[in-house]
Amino acid sequence: MAKGNREEQHATSGGSTESTTSQSTDSTGSPLLTTAIAGAAIAVLAPELLPGMALGVAAVMAPKILPVVGNIMNPVFKTAVRAGYGAAVKAREMASEAGEQIQDIVAEAKAEAAAADHHRTS
Numbered sequence: 001m002a003k004g005n006r007e008e009q010h011a012t013s014g015g016s017t018e019s020t021t022s023q024s025t026d027s028t029g030s031p032l033l034t035t036a037i038a039g040a041a042i043a044v045l046a047p048e049l050l051p052g053m054a055l056g057v058a059a060v061m062a063p064k065i066l067p068v069v070g071n072i073m074n075p076v077f078k079t080a081v082r083a084g085y086g087a088a089v090k091a092r093e094m095a096s097e098a099g100e101q102i103q104d105i106v107a108e109a110k111a112e113a114a115a116a117d118h119h120r121t122s
Helices: 002-012 018-045 047-121
Strands: none
Touching (some): 018 047
16 A cells, blocks of 8 residues: 555656655755744744753754764763872872871870879879
């Protein structure tokens, strides 16, 4: 049935494939123009809808742009992760050293308090 419909469409179009290809190239520019006109109308008539429209455009463009952006940003992302990991390791070392210093100060304070108590009782 579908094959018969294709043959009928081919026969009604005069059997030329040029008309179908010219229509498809014309139709790719038309949605872009329509979108631009609708965007301008929304910007003028209802500017509060612009953020939602921007999200919609971003959602449509994301699959096309993300691979390119991902390839460009991958080295930057890796460098940022390495720097963050290095900073985390350094912060952990500093916190450990600070903890040891605090323990030393507490131990000294306890020893001084014990010595003072021993000195008072003697």
